[in-house]
Amino acid sequence: MDNKPDINVAKEILRLRLSQLFVNEKYKAGQFKIPIHLALGHEAIAVAVDFTMRENDLLACTHRNIHYNLARAKALKPILDEYLLKKEGLAGARLGSMNLANPEKNLIYTSSILGNNLPVATGLALGQKAKDIKGLVYVTTGDGAIEEGSFYESLLFMKSNSLAVLVIIENNDWSMHTRIHERRSAIDFSKLAASLGLGYEKLDGNDTYHYIDCIRKIRERALKDATATVLEVNINTLGGWNVKNPDGTERYMHLHAGQASKTIITDWPELEHSTNDPVFVLQKYFTEDTLKALSSEIFKNIKEEIGEI
């Protein structure tokens, strides 16, 4: 990382978090007809992707795409209007949440079907090759979606045809309401990638500045060598809650889709005082007072943007 951390990175983390909390409040108020998958705790990788993407790069995401859409659009209102199915929405109320894309900002495709976007991203990358364009295709997936055969198929095709792709596995341990150990055996992605001759990197700890440095290096390498890299990112989706089992024990309810009913909005949006929360990790670089002042300003700006002031 450069010696002086870019304050804009911190601003973006706070904006993505606060924007989602505003969406959550409207969810709690019953304002949405469509399902929305919040990505509280996923902000670091989305901001890192956004800061590293260049003009010829393309992005394809999953149904959990709010963080990438917020990062690319640099605004909440067009996304919120889309969720409210208003004509002023980012896609004119035609795509809703799970398929929301923003081609003008190079977020080309998102899909509600697990694993579906991986072949499409592979096609985007083959298109770059056919057009002789030096641009990286970023594709996001999850620890559940990689269980689909299309994950393996796509990696194989990327390698076989020397495509420059960054495959980001957002590993939050959950597929709806089952953890990895409850549904399958563990997968060592480093070995899987190596077996196909692909690069592999792992990110953990929600340090956005470190994430940006890492992805910049992968990007340079991918374009230079025309190769794909699997990037596993450990994530803790925040906003879940405990529910009681019939036997009186408690079970954690992961926030898959819908509202984070126990989460409230304030102008300081830290949800967990640990490295599970990218907002907390910002305090490694800035004082709490600085961050709280920034957050308060962003909170006010968002309220103005969506007409709540």
Added chain:
Amino acid sequence: MKYIEYINELIVKNTEATEQLVLFGENIAAGSCISGLTKNLKVGKGGLIINTPNSENTHAGLGLGMMLNGVSSVLFMKQQDFLLLGIDQLVNTYNFIRINKPRASFTIVFVIVDSGYQGLQSSINNFGDFCSMARIPGFAITNQADAKEIINSHLVSPGFRIIGVSQRLFGQPLIEVETLKANNDKTLFQYKSGANATIACFNLSFPNGLELHNKLKEKGIDSSLFSVNAVTPIDWSDIIKDVEKTKNLVVIDDSKSENFSSDNFLVHAYQKCEMKNTIVIKRDMSGDWLSPSSDLLQINSDEIVNILSRQK
């Protein structure tokens, strides 16, 4: 010239003339090249020819992904059944893409395995079923005239579609016929005009219809002959007008589906025409359709001749 040789010739002519076109599929430039379908493939400037791994879901997504990136492609597939693995892409990704009219082209050309004795895997060899799942434009090729119209118009053209070719016809001499009329979409062709009967062929049954037309002619019965090469919504008025004239309708549909596009046509015909005879020839699916068999559509031409002779 054989059916498959002519189709191959048309494909190569079109792909060679197109710049930045990606041709891909399993064994498309190796071995028999899908029994001759993709023999001697050529692409124009900036094009690619890719022998792919065996990954049909990814293939369907690849073509649609390239479309999103403004690059045109053609996917060749040895069997229609293989595309079952790509249905998600055909429905969900295609729905995403068609919201905005794409400038690039993606065409899947597959072989409909109607040659018989394929057993379980041929049970879904109904072209229309694939197309109707997501209202995908689809075109089945049966002869020289429709091959020329469909491939020249649709192989590389903005949008997505499926083109089906018949394995049963691969080694057969090309049926050389001339069209009297084709609709703008190249989904409905008229080959003959007659005063006594109207023959409407669906799916890949045109050769059966032509044979029946010729037998009727030998008996002095002049029939009109139509072939419906697609399952997407069609304006039936050309056939309806003909049925209103002849009042005798023979429908031939060799599909294995429970969703026949010929049923859609028949509803219109019953609503709008006063018919003396309506003869519907479909497959008998009441037997053991899971075990290997000849898969041939049985047509009792003599009986049809007798019925129509009485009405002449």
